[in-house]
Amino acid sequence: MTDLANQIITGLSIASILLLVSLGLAIIYGVMGVINLAHGDFLMLGAYAVWLMESALGLGFLPCLVMVFFIVGAIGWLVERTLIRHLYGRPLDTILATWGIGIILQQAIRLSAGAQLRYVKMPDYLVNPLHLLGLDISAYRLLIFSVTIVLVAVTYILIFHTSFGIRLRAVMQNAEIARCFGINNARIYSLTFAYGAGLAGLAGALVSPLKSVSPDMGTNYVVDAFLVVVSGGVQSLFGTVASAGIIGELSGGFAYFWNDTLARALLFFLVVVLIRFRPQGIFAMPLRRG
Amino acid sequence: MNRRSLLKGAMGLGAAGAAGFPHIWIKSADMAYAAGGEIKIGILYSLTGTTAIIETSLNHATLMAIDEINAAGGVHGKKLVPVVEDPESDPATFAQKARKLVLSDRCVSVFGSYTSASRKAVLPVFEKYNNLYWYPTLYEGRECSQNVIYTGAVPNQQQKEFVPWLVKNFGKRFYLIGSNYIYPKEENNVCKILLKQLGGEVVGEEYVPLGHSEFSSVIQKFQDTKPNVIFSTVVGDSVVALHRQYKAAGLDPAKMPMASLTTSEEEIAAMGGEFAAGHFTSAPYFMSYDSPENKKFVESYQKRWGADKVTNFVSEPAYFQVHLFAKAAAKLGASDLHPAEIRKAAWGETVQAPEGLVKIDPDNSHTYLWPKIGEAQANGQFKIIEQSKEWVKPLPYWAYEGEVCTPTGMMEKKS
Structure with missing residues (x-):
C-alpha cells in the first residue's frame, strides 16, 4: 500500500515538473501556432536569472521567482516584437528562427556567465522532507506541485474569464475576423508570447535548485515539453494537464519496473504510435481555424 | 580585371599559401617539430557543448602548465607554443581537429579529451600518423594504444x-x-x-x-x-x-x-x-590535499583563472602531464624531437605532482598514482580519510584475466 502511494506520488512529482515546463510552450504553440524551439533556452534564462539575483544581489528565492517571470517575459516580448511577428504563418521559418534564437541565448550565457554548472540555493526550510500520512514527501517537490497548480489556475482564468482571454480566443479562432471587430492582433500576440516566455522562465527558476544549471540545460526540457504538448493535443489546456499527468505516471511506473533508460525509450515509442493514429493528440479541441 | 592583374593575384595567393603551410616545403619532417625556436603542442579540450563545463578546466590547467614551463626557460631554450582547438564536445569534430593539429600544425604531441568516446574518435588519427596523445581523465581501462599516454586513474x-x-x-x-x-x-x-x-x-x-x-x-x-x-x-x-x-x-x-x-x-x-x-x-587527487606542490597548484590556478575556481581530479593530471611531457622532451636532443621518441623517453619518467610523485609505467604507458578516499564536507571540499601508503601500479586489464597491456601492444596470454 505504501509502495503504491509512493509510486503515485513519484509519478505526480514528475508530472508536475513536466506540466510546469510545458505550460509556456502550450500557450505559445497552442494559441499562436509558433513552434518555439527556444522554449528550453527561455527556461535556462530563468534559471540563470535566479542564480544571478541570488548570488549577486543576495535576494531570497521566492522574491526572485516573481522577478524572473517579468524579466524573462520582457525578453520574450522583445523577441516577439523584433523577430517572431515577421514570421507568422510561416511555421518552417519560425522553427529555424527560434532555434537560432536558442543558440544565440545559449552562447550569450556561455560567454557572460561561463560554461560551468551554477549553484542555485534551495531555501533552507524546503530542504528537509515532510512527514505526511506516514510518507516522506520532499518539501521542495511539494512547492513545485503547488506552484504548478496555481499557474494552471491563473492561466485558465486568464484565458476563459478575462476580457484579454476573450480577445485571445477570438484571435485564435479567426485572426482576420477578430481584427474586423477592432481587436489589436499584434498586441495580443506579443503579450501572449511574453506570458509564455515568462512561464518558461519561472519553470527554469523553479527546477534549478532540484536539478542543475548549465547553458545547455534547456535541451532536455524542450523535448519533454513538446512531448507533453503534442500528445495532449495542441490548443487544449486541459489536454496539456492530462497528458503531463499520464506521461509523468507512466514514466515513473516504467522507471520503477525497469529503468529510466528503457522508460524514456518506451515513452517516445508510445507517443510516436499515438501521433500516428491520432495526430491531433488525446484531447484535441474541435476548433475552426481561420 | 585584365589578365595581368589576375596573374599577379594568383601569384600572390600562391605565395600566401606557401607561407601559410610551410611544412609542404620542408622535406625533413623531423626538422619541423622544433622549428624556429618553438615547439608546437596541440590542446584539444571542448570549450563549447555538453562537456565544456569540465573540459574548460582541463584547458585552463594545461595552459597554466605551459606558462610555467616557458617561464622556466622552455625545453632546450625553445618555448612551448600551444595550438588551442575547440572540438565542441563532438567526437567527429575531435577527429577532424586532431587531424589538423597533427598534419597542418605539426604538433609534436596533443593533450586532450575528457570522454572515452572522444578519445576513441581521435585514436585512428594518432595511430595512423604515429603521433602522441596525452589523456588526463580517469577512465575504464581496457585500452592499450601505442600512441597514447594515459595519466588518469584506471579501475584498479x-x-x-x-x-x-x-x-x-x-x-x-x-x-x-x-x-x-x-x-x-x-x-x-x-x-x-x-x-x-x-x-x-x-x-x-x-x-x-x-x-x-x-x-x-x-x-x-x-x-x-x-x-x-x-x-x-x-x-x-x-x-x-x-x-x-x-x-x-x-x-x-x-x-x-x-x-x-x-x-x-x-x-x-x-x-x-x-x-x-x-x-x-x-x-588520486583532492583539492584539499596537503602538499607544497598542491598548494602552489591551487594558488596559481585561482590567481590565473579566478578565486572562485576549483581544481579537481581531472584538471590535476591535465596539469602534471604537461610537465611530464616537458621532462621527457628535455631528455632528447633537439633534433630527436619526434612523437615516437618522446613516448620512449616518457616511459619511467617521474614528476612531483600535486597528488605526490607520479611515474609513467614503461609496461603500459599508464601512470602510477596515489589513490585516496575523501569524504565531502559542507564547505565543498573533501576531507581525506584514507590514502594509500605507496603509489599504485596501473593495471588497465585488471578485470580481464589473461589480457595484459605491454609496450608493444595488447597481449593475450593463453591460459
Whole structure:
C-alpha cells in the first residue's frame, strides 16, 4: 500500500515538473501556432536569472521567482516584437528562427556567465522532507506541485474569464475576423508570447535548485515539453494537464519496473504510435481555424 | 580585371599559401617539430557543448602548465607554443581537429579529451600518423594504444582499496547506479568482481540516460532495497540532480552513503556543499590535499583563472602531464624531437605532482598514482580519510584475466 502511494506520488512529482515546463510552450504553440524551439533556452534564462539575483544581489528565492517571470517575459516580448511577428504563418521559418534564437541565448550565457554548472540555493526550510500520512514527501517537490497548480489556475482564468482571454480566443479562432471587430492582433500576440516566455522562465527558476544549471540545460526540457504538448493535443489546456499527468505516471511506473533508460525509450515509442493514429493528440479541441 | 592583374593575384595567393603551410616545403619532417625556436603542442579540450563545463578546466590547467614551463626557460631554450582547438564536445569534430593539429600544425604531441568516446574518435588519427596523445581523465581501462599516454586513474587504482573499505565500514549490500555508457559499466564490472571476492551482494544495478535529471524513481528503489552503499558512476549534471534529490527525499548519508568515482569539487560547487556532505569519493587527487606542490597548484590556478575556481581530479593530471611531457622532451636532443621518441623517453619518467610523485609505467604507458578516499564536507571540499601508503601500479586489464597491456601492444596470454 505504501509502495503504491509512493509510486503515485513519484509519478505526480514528475508530472508536475513536466506540466510546469510545458505550460509556456502550450500557450505559445497552442494559441499562436509558433513552434518555439527556444522554449528550453527561455527556461535556462530563468534559471540563470535566479542564480544571478541570488548570488549577486543576495535576494531570497521566492522574491526572485516573481522577478524572473517579468524579466524573462520582457525578453520574450522583445523577441516577439523584433523577430517572431515577421514570421507568422510561416511555421518552417519560425522553427529555424527560434532555434537560432536558442543558440544565440545559449552562447550569450556561455560567454557572460561561463560554461560551468551554477549553484542555485534551495531555501533552507524546503530542504528537509515532510512527514505526511506516514510518507516522506520532499518539501521542495511539494512547492513545485503547488506552484504548478496555481499557474494552471491563473492561466485558465486568464484565458476563459478575462476580457484579454476573450480577445485571445477570438484571435485564435479567426485572426482576420477578430481584427474586423477592432481587436489589436499584434498586441495580443506579443503579450501572449511574453506570458509564455515568462512561464518558461519561472519553470527554469523553479527546477534549478532540484536539478542543475548549465547553458545547455534547456535541451532536455524542450523535448519533454513538446512531448507533453503534442500528445495532449495542441490548443487544449486541459489536454496539456492530462497528458503531463499520464506521461509523468507512466514514466515513473516504467522507471520503477525497469529503468529510466528503457522508460524514456518506451515513452517516445508510445507517443510516436499515438501521433500516428491520432495526430491531433488525446484531447484535441474541435476548433475552426481561420 | 585584365589578365595581368589576375596573374599577379594568383601569384600572390600562391605565395600566401606557401607561407601559410610551410611544412609542404620542408622535406625533413623531423626538422619541423622544433622549428624556429618553438615547439608546437596541440590542446584539444571542448570549450563549447555538453562537456565544456569540465573540459574548460582541463584547458585552463594545461595552459597554466605551459606558462610555467616557458617561464622556466622552455625545453632546450625553445618555448612551448600551444595550438588551442575547440572540438565542441563532438567526437567527429575531435577527429577532424586532431587531424589538423597533427598534419597542418605539426604538433609534436596533443593533450586532450575528457570522454572515452572522444578519445576513441581521435585514436585512428594518432595511430595512423604515429603521433602522441596525452589523456588526463580517469577512465575504464581496457585500452592499450601505442600512441597514447594515459595519466588518469584506471579501475584498479580507484576501486581496489575503496570497495573493501566501504564493505568494512558500511556493509555488503551495494546498489550500483551509473550513467548509461561504457565507463560506468566497466567500473561496475570491476566492482562486482571485488564484491564477489568479499562476499558482498549487488541489490540493484541501474543506468540512467546521460543528462538525466529526474531521479525520483531511482530514489524510490533506494528506499525499497535499502542498500548499505550506493555505488555511483553517474556523470555530469546528473550528479548534481541526484545528490539534491537524495537529500530532498530525506535519505541519510550516515546510513546509506553514496560512494562515487565521479563526484569532484566541480560538481559539489554546483550542487551546494550541504547536499554532498557525508558522501564519499575515491580518486588520486583532492583539492584539499596537503602538499607544497598542491598548494602552489591551487594558488596559481585561482590567481590565473579566478578565486572562485576549483581544481579537481581531472584538471590535476591535465596539469602534471604537461610537465611530464616537458621532462621527457628535455631528455632528447633537439633534433630527436619526434612523437615516437618522446613516448620512449616518457616511459619511467617521474614528476612531483600535486597528488605526490607520479611515474609513467614503461609496461603500459599508464601512470602510477596515489589513490585516496575523501569524504565531502559542507564547505565543498573533501576531507581525506584514507590514502594509500605507496603509489599504485596501473593495471588497465585488471578485470580481464589473461589480457595484459605491454609496450608493444595488447597481449593475450593463453591460459
